[in-house]
Structures are given as structure tokens and as C-alpha cells.
Amino acid sequence: MNETIDTILSHRSIRKFKDEKLTKEQIHTIVQSAQQASTSSFVMAYTIIGITDESKKQALMEVSGQPYVKNNGHLFVFCGDLHRANVLGERAKNADHASITETIESTEQFIVTVIDTALAAQNAVLAAESMGLGACFLGSLRNDINKVNDLLNLPKHVVPLFGLAVGYPDQQPEIKPRPAIETIYHENNYLEDEKQAQFIGEFDKKLKDYYNKRSTNTRIDTWTEQMIRKYSNPQRLDVTPFLHSKQLNKR
Template identity: 50%
Template sequence: MNQTIDTILNHRSIRSFKDEPLTEEQISTIVQCAQAAATSSYLQVYSIIGVKEPVKKKKLAELAGNQEYVEDNGHFFVFCADLNRHKLAAELEGIPIENVIETLESTEKFMVGMIDAALAAQNAVIAAESMGLGICFIGGLRNNLPEVAKVLKTPDRVVPLFGLCVGVPDQQPGQKQRLPIDNVYHVDEYIQDESQFKQQLSNYNEDISDYYLKRTQGKRSHTWTEIVTGKMTKPVRMYMKDFLKSIKLPLK
């Protein structure tokens, strides 16, 4: 074990921050660490928007489902898949847009953008937490991407994927136990023993139920499978495909 591993294993989401803005040095360090992440074929298919303006943060908090910590934090980052830069690169090289449009509008390159952004964000998180800061990912921005895009003035082929609240923690919540490693890690091939998986999930359910009982002083005792099943039976953000088409990122 070392300090980096300790930082990673001590991760938890923070939803209450002290009223202390990040310094420019902290912001720059976090972004540089994000950029140090691996990127597919050196394409760097992502951008990061730092949101400082209080009015914009307030609006994004509303669009994300009235999550007040989107507004009240040390700094708010938005990670985007970005293929606009690659259109500009083609123009710089004098390559006609019709020669690259199939690639720019492919599902594969959109996936590369999502993966690149996620890798960069995780680097940013580890950097921030190693500095004693807390973080919280915000997927709620995807509740209304057309309005988020207006607030952030993102051009075609740029998709805001998720936000990241960063700041000085004003709470120390308990840490949620992850799935058993045997339920996640397979060797050589995907294990097909469903009875084994279900038993592991049943055991995990007991741990998670106990976690919620203690966290809520007995008011809640949901299991993990109960939580995820409830979410899967309620489709959300079903407009996404149409939105991606509207900004010239059709999935094909």
C-alpha cells in the first residue's frame, strides 16, 4: 500500500463544501492531471469547462435536478466529449469536411470521446482528493442537455457528459461498500455461474441494507438490487439519441 492507493480507496462523494473557492493553482494542477490521462490514439477527444460565474452555476444546479452542491462548491468542472476540435484540425490541414464527416459522426468516435473524458475526469478526481479536496460527479446535467449546451455555449459535436463538484469538504460521510470483487473480476472468460452471482448479490444486499439502516437511523433499509431494479424500471433521458443527432453526432 502507498499514499496514492490510500487516496483511491478512501474515496467517497462529498455533497457539502465549505465556502472556499479553489485557487488558480489548484484548478490548473487538477486540469493538468486530467490531461495526463491516457487518450485513444492521441486524439484527446474531450474538453473541460470550468464554471465560475454564480448565475451559470445556479442555472446548472437547477438543470441537474436542483442539486444545490452544483452551485455551492469550490469549483465546478464540466467534462465534454469534443469532436469540434478535430473538424478544425481537418480544416487546418486543408482536408475537405466530406473526407472526415463519416468518422466525426461515427458511434466509435463518440465512444472514444466519452472514454477519454471519463479517464481524464478520474485523474482529476485522484489529484483533487490527494490535495485534501472532496468531489462529487454530477450526471444530472444530462437531464436537459439542450439547455446545458445553451448555458455553456457548446458548439456542434461537443457534448457535455457530466459535471464534477470540487471543494473543501464540509462533511465526512460513510463509505458505501462496493460489489464483491468476485462479482466484478473474471479470469480468462466471463463466469457463467448465475447461482454463484445471485448468492454473492444476496450477501451484498445484507451489507448494503445494514449500511442504510445505520446511515438513516433505521428509516431506510434498501438493498442494492432493490435500488438498481427500481432505477432500471424507470427509463430516463430517452431524448439523448435525438439530441446527439441535432448537434451532428448521429450514432451510425
């Protein structure tokens, strides 16, 4: 074990922050750490928008429905961004801009921008946690992706993927358990469903015990029940037409 691994294995989402803003130096350190993440072909297909306008934070909180979107040390919005690459193609004298645009609007390049953005965001979280801060990812900003897009004035080929609330923790929740490594890590072939079912069953018991005994928000629940609820209730079905309206993931 070392300090880096200890930080990784100690991760928990923080949803209650002290009323203390991050300094400009802290924000820049977090963003610079994000920039050092691996990136496909050096595209760096993301933009990070820091939200300091309180009216915009309020509007984003209303989209999310979560108070910690507003009450935090700093709010970042991570956007998949292929706009920069497209502009380079527009301005290059000898480039085939039509071919560049066609490539940018492909599913492959949408996958690239999502992966690049996620890698950068994970680096940002690790940096924040190493500084004694806490963080929480905010996929809930996609509850109204069109409104978020308009609030941030995003151009074509840029999409808001998720937010990240960072700040000084005002809670210390227990670390949520994870399933046995065999559930996630398979050797040479995908693990048969029956073998996975055994590991998932064991994890359900472990998670049920965790929910029953944790210090706040106790409940009786399992991972299986959570997944059934989640996928029985289709949500955010406007994301696909939104992506197409932004000229992404078209082919």
C-alpha cells in the same frame, strides 16, 4: 499499500462543501492532472469548462436539482469534444474532410470521446482528493442536456457529459461498500448468472446493513432494489436525439 492506493480506497462522494473557493493554482493542477490521463490515439477528445459565472451555476443547479452544483469550491463541466479534430480537417488543405467528418460522427468515435473524458475526470478527482479536497460527479446535468448545451454555447460535435463539483469537504460520510471482487472481476469468461446471483445476494445484505447503520440518511434498501427502481423508470430519453443533433453517434 501506498498513499495513492489509500486515496483511491478512501473515496466517497462529497455533497456538502465549505464556503471556500479553489485557487487558480489548485484549479490548474486538477486540470493538468486530468490532461495526463490516457487518451485514445492522443485525440484528447474532451474539453473541461470551469463555471465561475454565478448565474450560470444557478441555472445548472436548477437543471440538476442539487444544491452542491452551486455551493462548492469550483464547478467543472466535462464535455466530449470532437469539434477540434473536425476543425483541423476543415483547415487542412490536402485532407478529405468528408471522410474525416464521417469518421468523427461514428459510434466508435463517440465511444472514444466518452472514454477519454471519463479517464480525464477520474484523474481530476484523484488529484483533488490527494490535495485534501472532495468531489462529486454530476450526471444530473443531463436532466436537460439541451439547456446545458445552450448555456455553455457548445458547437457541433461537443456534448456535455457530466459535471464535477470540487471543494473543501464539510462532511465526512462513511465509505460506501462495494460488492465482492468476484462480482466484478471474472477470469477468462463471463461469470454465470447463478454464481453472480450469490455474490449479489451477499452484497445486498452488506449494503442493507450499511444504509441502516450510517450516520446520516439511514434507510432500508439493497442494491437489487435500487437497480430495479432505476431501470423501471426511463429517464433522459432526449439524450439520443440530442446526440444526433450534434452530429454524433450517427452510424
